[in-house]
Amino acid sequence: MATFDEVKRALLISLFVSLFSLSLKIAAFVITDSTAALSDAAESVVHLFAVLFVVYGYYLSIKPADEDHHYGHERVEFLSVGAEGAIIIVAGLSILYHAFESMITGIEIVNMGAGIILLVAAALINLVLGSYVLRIGRKHDNMIAVSNGKHTLTDVWTSGGVVIALVIIHFTGWLFIDVIVSLLIAGYIMYEAYKLLSFSVKGLMDTRNPSADSALTRVLNEQLPDKANGWHHLRHRTSGNTTWIEFHLVFDDEINLKDAHDEATILERKLIDSLKTDAIITIHLEPDEAHDESHTILKGANKKKDLDEFA
Ligand SMILES: [Zn+2]
Numbered sequence: 001m002a003t004f005d006e007v008k009r010a011l012l013i014s015l016f017v018s019l020f021s022l023s024l025k026i027a028a029f030v031i032t033d034s035t036a037a038l039s040d041a042a043e044s045v046v047h048l049f050a051v052l053f054v055v056y057g058y059y060l061s062i063k064p065a066d067e068d069h070h071y072g073h074e075r076v077e078f079l080s081v082g083a084e085g086a087i088i089i090v091a092g093l094s095i096l097y098h099a100f101e102s103m104i105t106g107i108e109i110v111n112m113g114a115g116i117i118l119l120v121a122a123a124l125i126n127l128v129l130g131s132y133v134l135r136i137g138r139k140h141d142n143m144i145a146v147s148n149g150k151h152t153l154t155d156v157w158t159s160g161g162v163v164i165a166l167v168i169i170h171f172t173g174w175l176f177i178d179v180i181v182s183l184l185i186a187g188y189i190m191y192e193a194y195k196l197l198s199f200s201v202k203g204l205m206d207t208r209n210p211s212a213d214s215a216l217t218r219v220l221n222e223q224l225p226d227k228a229n230g231w232h233h234l235r236h237r238t239s240g241n242t243t244w245i246e247f248h249l250v251f252d253d254e255i256n257l258k259d260a261h262d263e264a265t266i267l268e269r270k271l272i273d274s275l276k277t278d279a280i281i282t283i284h285l286e287p288d289e290a291h292d293e294s295h296t297i298l299k300g301a302n303k304k305k306d307l308d309e310f311a
């Protein structure tokens with residue numbers, strides 16, 4: 001079977017089976033009224049959104065630039081990841097609300113046996129599903145499937161934690177452990193949400209990508225073409241799997257345009273090879289003369305400046 005088809009099928013199976021195990025967890029919460037069971041279900045919702053967003057992001061990232069989107073479609077990822085983070089925060093708050101409510105009104109957990117059976121079933125389903133998706137992902141070296149499989153397997157751990165809590169309550173009657181387990185899970189998913197929101201804000205603000213920055217400056221410092229006299233004004237930003245790069249490359253005044261362009265193209269190739277992402281590079285070729293002093297990175301052309309003020 002073709003790589004893409006098998007991975008796609010595994011992700012589709014993952015989506016539908018996850019929906020099923022989520023409904024088991026929701027049922028477990030509804031019949032037991034355990035806050036820990038609620039947080040386990042919330043964790044699954046987070047997981048479902050993660051799958052949807054990853055598949056959607058992948059679909060968009062392979063969509064090429066078009067007439068209406070000259071820079072491609074990858075930046076939408078920052079929006080969808082940010083929305084996912086916000087949804088997870090709401091899920092975390094609803095767990096906290098339910099936990100405090102049951103602490104005030106008194107924790108009461110009912111139908112424990114049925115709840116445990118439902119959660120064990122959900123955990124077993126996720127164990128089989130996660131191992132299957134992880135195996136397909138490793139086989140085809142597909143990061144989306146690998147991370148989806150791993151995430152499904154962590155869901156097994158949260159369900160396991162809730163089951164253990166319910167069993168402890170069953171034998172000892174120590175109800176407060178329900179709140180403790182739910183707060184632990186809430187803390188974990190809020191931390192996940194924080195990571196997503198920070199990824200989103202950093203992306204929207206075009207925050208410097210440190211690994212791309214050091215790779216690019218290393219190539220520029222060590223492998224500059226012999227005919228080039230220097231470089232400056234490097235700026236770059238990464239969205240999705242593409243890094244957009246621009247900088248100025250300074251040549252002797254007498255070099256002809258073709259030679260300068262050839263040298264710049266070879267340099268472009270080296271820069272692309274140094275990055276983990278794809279890259280789109282725009283190099284501004286400059287004669288030495290134009291640059292008595294190199295400009296700082298934030299000093300660009302603006303309408304109030306005279307032509308000879310920017311180079
Ligand atoms: Zn310049």
Ligand SMILES: [Zn+2]
Pocket residue numbers: 261
């Ligand atoms: Zn060119």
Ligand SMILES: [Zn+2]
Pocket residue numbers: 284285286290310311
């Ligand atoms: Zn210039």
